[in-house]
Amino acid sequence: MKSIRQPINYLQDYFDDQFYEMVSTCTNLYYLRKTGSELKTTKSEIQKLFGIHILMGCIPFPRLPMYWSSGISLEKITSKLSRDRFLQLRNALHVVGTDTAPPQQATNTLWKVQPMITQVRNGCNKQERVPGYYSIDEQMIPFTGRCPLRQVVKNKPRPVGLKNYVLTTSDGLMLDFDIYQGARTMFGDTNLGLGPSVVLHLSRSVPEGSCLYHDRHFTTIPLIEELQNRNLHSTGTIMANRIPEKTSLKFKKDGQMYRGESQQMVRDPTVLVKWKDNKSVLIASNCTGSNCTEIVKRWDKRTRTYVDVTAPKVIQNYNRYMGGVDVLDQQVEYYRTFIKTRKWTLKVLIHFYDLALVNAWRAYKIDCITNNYRRNKTLDLLDFRLEISEVLLSSPEKRRTEGMEEVENIMLRKFKKALMPSATLRYDGYDNLPVFDDLKSPRFCQLETCKSRTKIRCLKCNAYLCVIRG
Secondary structure (H helix, E strand, C coil), X not given: CCCCCCHXXXXXXXXXXXXXXXXXXXXXXXXXXXXXXXXXXXXHHHHHHHHHHHHXXXXXXXXXXXXXXXXXXXXXXXXXXXXXXXXXXXXXXXXXXXXXXXXXXXXXXXXXXXXXXXHHHHHHHCCCCCCCEEEEEEEEEECCCCCXXXXXXXXCCCCXXXXXXXXXXXXXXXXXXXXXXXXXXXXXXXXXXXXXHHHHHHHHHCXXXXXXXXXXXXXXHHHHHHHHHCCCEEEEECCHHHCCCHHHCCCCCHHHCCCCCEEEEEECCEEEEXXXXXXXXXXXXXXXXXXXXXXXXXXXXXCCEEEEEEEEHHHXXXXXXXXXXXXXXXXXXXXXXXXXXXXXXXXXXXXHHHHHHHHHHHHHHHHHHHCCCCHHHCCCHHHHHHHHHHHHHCCCCCCCCCCCHHHHCCCCCCCCCCCCCCHHHHCCCCCCCEEECCCCCCEXXXXXXXXXXXXXXXXXXXXXXXXXXX
């Protein structure tokens, strides 16, 4: 059983200190090449840059400069980076150290953001895989500017952007992904077509005995047969023109079927089921059929009430386990970092950082459930992001504090009880310096188990605490 870690530790599965160090180096090199002057950014400053982006996703303002405007500014942001420095760092943000693609990446259109993609994929590979239910679907990386990989997918909440094929668990934990690059997309064996090749490519790490769910853009009969050979179950909606010898299938016409009626045709190892709801749907599977049925509630427009409709087991399983990618998209959209930029590379970088945050929170929730952690003590996605943002914004500039000169120059303001910082900041061992305040009366110690009064304040946490011998 895995123990519950601090939120920042879950994010470190994707982005460790070496990653931020690499980003600061590449950003400095890019700025030097473009301007001829030094940017002199550090790992700590890059962490603060990402921490500010996380906070902007949680507290959205209509315009970027408003975060630094007097009267409505956020002190957590303004105290860490000035507006001009923030824009300077964001415009120069790079994860590669050259302006030309290396020979091994010559055919990769995504080479400028490949290190970020690799980091997130490596983090996904660390997630545990057990036989269960998995879903494969498309995801859009929203971007409406100029980009060689831009696609338009109708009926999507964000129809314009880069198309990303994603493998998730049925609960929304991302396990693998690959961005569509047109004719250059390399998904291995494409003899069965693009859609089936995506499924075969992403399902390489799925344990045997698992069941994959996908929609009609991926499903074919040869795909289901190939997955059967790999000891994997598969279920997906399918287009009628993708069924070999479809004319031999004697399904009823839609107008001849009543609501809740289903038909089943078996072509070993594939089962084809047609079910009529408001409209008919055709689904193919090698693990579930229509023999078992249950009653589901559906809205009736005529009577304006919910009515009982018979649904086969294969339809219920598809509706239950297919939505993993949709759940992931929904959670990303809750606090997506909204930025206006002409650089598609920056959009991709921030998108994958948001993805990693959601995936880290999902792994945290799984550990909480496994350890029977109290629900009211489990952080929701907003609190999880805010705590990580707090840690990144408080990243130290140097390993240890060497002097106390800055302490002597601090001006005392009107007292306001400080909120208790996260456990990660309290015990990280950086800059927790005691300051003696000249007060008329001591304050209550903010340690939970202490009832004493003190005039000693922690410079970092801004909390009054007693100083005792360890």
